[in-house]
Amino acid sequence: AQSVTQLDSQVPVFEEAPVELRCNYSSSVSVYLFWYVQYPNQGLQLLLKYLSGSTLVKGINGFEAEFNKSQTSFHLRKPSVHISDTAEYFCAVSGNTGKLIFGQGTTLQVKP
Amino acid sequence: GAGVSQSPRYKVAKRGQDVALRCDPISGHVSLFWYQQALGQGPEFLTYFQNEAQLDKSGLPSDRFFAERPEGSVSTLKIQRTQQEDSAVYLCASSLGTQSSGNTIYFGEGSWLTVV
Numbered sequence: 724a725q726s727v728t729q730l731d732s733q734v735p736v737f738e739e740a741p742v743e744l745r746c747n748y749s750s751s752v753s754v755y756l757f758w759y760v761q762y763p764n765q766g767l768q769l770l771l772k773y774l775s776g777s778t779l780v781k782g783i784n785g786f787e788a789e790f791n792k793s794q795t796s797f798h799l800r801k802p803s804v805h806i807s808d809t810a811e812y813f814c815a816v817s818g819n820t821g822k823l824i825f826g827q828g829t830t831l832q833v834k835p
Numbered sequence: 836g837a838g839v840s841q842s843p844r845y846k847v848a849k850r851g852q853d854v855a856l857r858c859d860p861i862s863g864h865v866s867l868f869w870y871q872q873a874l875g876q877g878p879e880f881l882t883y884f885q886n887e888a889q890l891d892k893s894g895l896p897s898d899r900f901f902a903e904r905p906e907g908s909v910s911t912l913k914i915q916r917t918q919q920e921d922s923a924v925y926l927c928a929s930s931l932g933t934q935s936s937g938n939t940i941y942f943g944e945g946s947w948l949t950v951v
Contacts, residue, residue: 727877755937766839766926766942767878774937813877821933822868822891823940825877 725750725816729826737834738806744799744829746814756797757815757823758788767813773797784808809833837861839943841927847949848917856912856946858927865933867910868940869902870926878926884910885933917950924948 730745748754755774759767771782778790788799797814811830815823840859848854860867866885870878871894881900883891886907895902899917904910914921924945932938 759942764944766944767928768942769939772937772939815877817937820891821866821930821938822880822883823870823878824880827877828875 725752725754725818725824727814727816727824727826729812729814729829731829732827733830733832735832735834736804739803741802742800742804742808742831744812744814744831746797746799746826748795748797748814748816750795750816750818752818754816754818756788756790757817758782758786758797758799759813759815759825760784761811761813761828763810770799770812804831804833806833806835839927839929839941841925841943841946843946844944845947845949847951850919850950851916852950853913853915854917854948856914856925856927856948858910858912858943860908860910860927860929861931861941862908864929864931864941865907866930866938866940867904868928868930869910869912870928871896872924872926872945874923881912881925914948917948919950922948922950 728747757772758770773790814826869881872878880894884904899915901913926945928940928942930938930940
């Protein structure tokens, strides 16, 4: 079975500060990893995904994530956040079935 | 269409009422997924279609939930005899490829169901 744990339910941060949203996963098979963002009253939008190759993945809106197999982690980072980054962020894993298993989500609150 | 379209966006149902939620995936997308997202939680998988075939319905919480995709495009999620615990956002998603890992899955904006 696969599972995803997002270690922080809320992350408050000041504008222009760096941020890291933590994600750990467990799986008995090779996985593919994803980060999605959900703005209020909207659907999920893909930020980035790791399939294979380079462990550092760059996504949209200046976000990046690093796959660490030994630590079973896929933390999301941004060097300088904007007010507009305030949203819910979901880490997800998929294995050989193709369906996504999501974490509980992390609320990023960017303060001016 | 340009994206995954869901209707209705908002639905209030009385307990015991049947509801039907519609999903129009991106044109040409083979795979279609339904997820349920309770307030403050991550989305949870309900069911998966490859074209018209329902290949995985392991996430459907009870036999009151039924999904179909008869012509391999539009899908309907039906909930019979709704209960208060069915209140959630129901997300539809589609992807171009078949049930293989790594394909980008595109989500609709969801149907918000409130059972009173």
